[in-house]
Amino acid sequence: MATGGSFLARVRAAVPVLRPAERRLGELVTDFPGELASYSASELAALAGVSNATVTRFVRRLGYQSYEEARRHAREERTTGSRFYIAAAAPAAEAVSSYTERDSRNLELSLGGIETEEIDRLAARLLSARKVWVIGFRASTAFAVYLQWQLTQVMENIVAIPGAGQTMGEHLVSLRPEDVVIFFAMRRRIARTEALLEQIRAAGAALVYVTDEGIAPLDTAQWHFRCETASPGPLFSHVAVMGLCNLIANRTIVQADRDGRERLRGIERLNDALDEL
Known part of the structure; x- marks a missing residue:
């Protein structure tokens, strides 16, 4: 279980030892942490193609007591301005x-x-x-x-x-x-x-x-x-x-x-x- 450090640091440290479904979720969150900051647990589960239970296990492995605690940490980190938090997993086709x-x-x-x-x-x-x-x-x-x-x-x-x-x-x-x-x-x-x-x-x-x-x-x-x-x-x-x-x-x-x-x-x-x- 990862504890301490930034939200992204926790995810990156945990991904190599996660189970397949959790790893799929972890890789999504690593590339698009803004999704966790913005979405509910159910929405994130649907986006990653995993169950709600997988999302719950995933955030606990990161050292959080709940999904909401993890999301608050991700939101705080988003204010640093990292472009990772802007990118979307399913970006819209924006017109010029x-x-x-x-x-x-x-x-x-x-x-x-x-x-x-x-x-x-x-x-x-x-x-x-x-x-x-x-x-x-x-x-x-x-x-x-x-x-x-x-x-x-x-x-x-x-x-x-x-x-x-x-x-x-x-x-x-x-x-x-x-x-x-x-x-x-x-x-x-x-x-x-x-x-x-x-x-x-x-x-x-x-x-x-x-x-x-x-x-x-x-x-x-x-x-x-x-x-x-x-x-x-x-x-x-x-x-x-x-x-x-x-x-x-x-x-x-x-x-x-x-x-x-x-x-x-x-x-x-x-x-x-x-x-x-």
């Missing part, structure tokens, strides 16, 4: 229109309430910063690198961290109150997110925090943008995150004005001279 409609809705919910003045204040702060640090891990790495690349067109002192083989300490030691940190922390966030936020706060740098809608507003952030990530499919939608990056980059280039245009002209001259594009 359902994706476009959901993405449009995500953009509206995420950006619709943002005032141009707020973005322009952010752009001005970025342009006046001693240095801008853009942080992202896992899926958020792509957003950090993309925004850093776009802003480099009008900003010299901007870097995406951490780089390959680098530690965060090597960068955080240089944080100053005159700096700005743009921290992308889309789910699933890394375990040391809170520790990194505390270090940024302690350094006195301005924080631009970009998260999914599941994260509560952060009082210590000067800007906290919460992006909707709902999707008809098993993966999160990041259309709103890219929309936010586009908004920030464009307004910052506009705010850069003459100095920004001069840098852009210099970049183009060098691209022509080096025949890179």
Whole structure:
């Protein structure tokens, strides 16, 4: 009998020693734990093609007193944002229109309430910063690198961290109150997110925090943008995150004005001279 650990860890530990019917149920739950979080015992039994008694034996082997206890644990774990809890064992055939409609809705919910003045204040702060640090891990790495690349067109002192083989300490030691940190922390966030936020706060740098809608507003952030990530499919939608990056980059280039245009002209001259594009 497995006890302790996460719900999925319990299931994975138990599957190799389960009886055939229980193993079939265990393999289903391993691949689609959201089914147990959402379905009744009878519904799950029907989906797996086993009896209700098999479901009862299965959850007891996991160390739970009842199916409801197991389901509560699975529901708690679902809030971590694992895509395993989104996938369905019998997914519906979603039309392309359902994706476009959901993405449009995500953009509206995420950006619709943002005032141009707020973005322009952010752009001005970025342009006046001693240095801008853009942080992202896992899926958020792509957003950090993309925004850093776009802003480099009008900003010299901007870097995406951490780089390959680098530690965060090597960068955080240089944080100053005159700096700005743009921290992308889309789910699933890394375990040391809170520790990194505390270090940024302690350094006195301005924080631009970009998260999914599941994260509560952060009082210590000067800007906290919460992006909707709902999707008809098993993966999160990041259309709103890219929309936010586009908004920030464009307004910052506009705010850069003459100095920004001069840098852009210099970049183009060098691209022509080096025949890179």
